Amino acid sequence: GGVGEMLKGFLPKRSVRKRMTVREAREVLKNQHAERLVDKEEVKEEARRRAQEEGIVFIDELDKVARREGAVGPDVSGEGVQRDLLPIVEGTVVSTRIGPVSTEHVLFIAAGAFHVAKPSDLIPELQGRFPIRVELSPLGPEEFYRILKEPENSLVRQYTELLKADGTELYFHEDALLAIAEAAYRANQALEDIGARRLATVLERVLEEVSFQTDLGRVEITRAYVEKRLEAVFASPDLTRFVL
Structure with missing residues (x-):
């Protein structure tokens, strides 16, 4: 049951015998040897460095969480999403599968159709984090x-x-x-x-x-x-x- 699953990671893997040609075996051995040469911790560290220093995050359909002009009552869900995005865009440390990643130097780009809502319908704090605005022409x-x-x-x-x-x-x-x-x-x-x-x-x-x-x-x-x-x-x- 659960104990067996926990111990599975600590026990040595059972070897499996498989018949193959010399050419196939050479390819398998080459891949196994190449995998041993890769330092996985070094790869993770390089991935973290690139994400932090050269990362670009594109947020699409931001207009969907903007409060519509003339809407009645609180827009709890949309504003909540905006406030959740705010610290990430401002710069914080988020947990990922390769370890903690700082978003302080990550470039964030947001886009939206804004047919109904306008960029000014976003909460002021989030608007301030996207100071450069570009309006695109329709596709011809x-x-x-x-x-x-x-x-x-x-x-x-x-x-x-x-x-x-x-x-x-x-x-x-x-x-x-x-x-x-x-x-x-x-x-x-x-x-x-x-x-x-x-x-x-x-x-x-x-x-x-x-x-x-x-x-x-x-x-x-x-x-x-x-x-x-x-x-x-x-x-x-x-x-x-x-x-x-």
Whole structure:
């Protein structure tokens, strides 16, 4: 029971016999020897040093804990989170699995959409710890196009690999990607600006028909195909709101 679990860490590990080739055995022995050469305490100390001297912490969606303007009654949960963040941002020592880490020289960056709340709705003490404020412009068609093209695991590649397993080979024309990017930008302008997340809903709508079929062979996605799939959606404001 519990005593056995406690003693397990002190007892020598039981050796396990395994048959393998000479090449496999050489690889295992090499890894075991390399592991013995690593000073784990030294690695932990270096990790602590880097975290303390070169660490960067990014806090996303900070607007979610800000008090909304015009809200009635105390916002206990949101203000509580802000007050919990305050000492960490100001500089304190926190416990981690590699030991105590000081946050005094750690760079903290916070971000949020602030559609409803404003940065001034945060508690004054926390506002003072983020003195530099930058307002970003909305993503445009060019940025959406790059998001579709450049990341290693972009949505386009994900859909291509997913449908390939069902016998469908997707091929996106460049003008089709531009049309999808333009549609995402247009939807963000007409509705709430949710940034790059809009690409997922637009792409899902474009590929809705082929996603539920199998063994279609090569399917070419052109600008005309994209515009045809989205034509009905953009024609109706209500449909745009609920579909995209």
